[in-house]
Amino acid sequence: MAPSDQSRHSLVPGFLYSSKTLSHLNNNTNHELPPSSSPQGGTNTKSPMILSPKEGIRMFSPAYYAACSAGGIFSCGLTHMAVTPLDLVKCNMQIDPVKYKNITSGFGVLLKEQGAKGFFKGWVPTLLGYSAQGACKFGFYEFFKKYYSDLAGPENAIKYKTIIYLAGSASAEVIADVALCPMEAVKVRVQTQPGFARGLSDGLPKFIKADGVSGLYKGLVxxxxxxxxxxxxxxxxxxxxxxxxxxxxxxxxxxxxxKTMQLGVSFAAGYIAGVLCAIVSHPADNLVSFLNNAKGATIGDAVNKIGVVGLFTRGLPLRIVMIGTLTGAQWGLYDSFKVFVGLPTTGGSTPAPVK
Structure with missing residues (x-):
């Protein structure tokens, strides 16, 4: 099959863009990148750089990835900070289910013991940690999605697009979690050990004194x-x-x-995706809470204490509500930021069938 004018360029896998953007490309053929090698071993050719609809940011330029990273900070940092009360109750339900029996009693116990201001305990490490994670998660996802598409070539990029989504997101998250882990460790310790610290400023030094710098990464795996x-x-x-x-x-x-309808689609799809995310990742979430709360604890200790069934079920209903709302809001905010800077919303363009 002879590739189309758009798909023959290794740097522009067609399924990543809308037909409007590709049409825009045809009208801007004078915008080119320096010569680059084909991922399939071909000779050096010039590949065009797609412009965003407002022609302000070139797609897949350093400015594009910077904008996606900024959108990740905006979406992840703010949303995780906003749901700190839910996260606080969830973590305590995982650590002490006898005291925090359910969502209602969990909020009641916190209100009685710490007052209303206690609901946002740990908001600073939450904001900083998830802002750093969001920058890496979204920025590197866009990078790796593009990179793996180029390696696959135009036809395979369309045929195996779901594998590319999975590989790109996994690669991005490996980096993102290294950025998140220290703040996550402090956050959990502050939220689940009464009297440990008021927040990040006193919690981080106390954590390092007790567990060492390496302790900040105890929960990385x-x-x-x-x-x-x-x-x-x-x-x-x-x-x-x-x-x-x-x-x-x-x-x-x-x-x-x-744009309003497109952003509504982003939120709805994000919410559904968030429910699926919560179910898939919940056992490990229980492990993270347990390990960061108990000094010297191991994964085996956590399994023995919580139980296999408990790993999958303890705190799950609250986490479904929290993560569904969180993920929907994140995608809505992320795509809103992209629209604000003149970039298209994420996804939604069905690729043309390969003939």
Whole structure:
């Protein structure tokens, strides 16, 4: 099969863009990158750089990845901080289910013991940690999605797009969790050990004094175990759901929909993806909470204490509500930021069939 004018360029895998963007490319053929090698071993050719609709940010330029990283900070940091009360109750239900029997009693116990201000205990490490994670998660996802598409080539990038979504998101999350782990460790200790610290400023020095700097990364492997499946599900299911919504639920092509409708689709698809994420990653979430709360604890200790069934069920209903809302809001905010800076919303363009 002879590739089309768009797909023959290794740097522009067609399924990543809407037809409107590709049409824009045809009208801007004078914008080119320096010569680059074909990932399939061909001779050096010049590949065009796609412009965003407002021609302000070149797609897949350093400015594009910086914008995606900024959108990740905006979406992840703010949303995780906003649900700190839910996260606080969830963590305590995982650590002490006798005291924190359910959602209602959990909020009641916290209100009685710490007052209303106690509901936002640990908000600073939450904001900083998830802002750093969001920057890496979204920025590197866009990078790796593009990189793996280039390696696969135009036809395989379309044929195996779900695998590319999974590989790109997993690669991004490995990096993102290294950025998140220290703040996550302090956050859990502050939230689940009464009297340990008021917040980050006194909690971080006390944590390092008690566990050492290496202790900040004690929960990294369980964090990977929680976050990598979560993020793979989050991005791959989101991309798939958005595509299906535009294909089956909305009779109008994405390019003809208003930005408000497109952002509504992003939120709805994000919420559904978030429910799936919560279920897939919940056992590891229980492990992270247990390990960061108990000095010297191991994964075996956690399994013996919580039980296999408990790993899958303890705190799950609250986490479904929290993660569903969180993920929907994240995708809505992330795509809102992209629209604000002149970039297209994520996903939703069904690739043309390969002939």
């Amino acid at each position: 369980p964090l990977w175990g929680r976050q990598i499946p979560y993020t793979m599900m989050k991005f791959a299911s989101f991309e798939t759901i958005v595509e299906k919504i535009y294909k089956y639920a909305i009779p109008t092509p994405k390019e003809q929909c208003s």
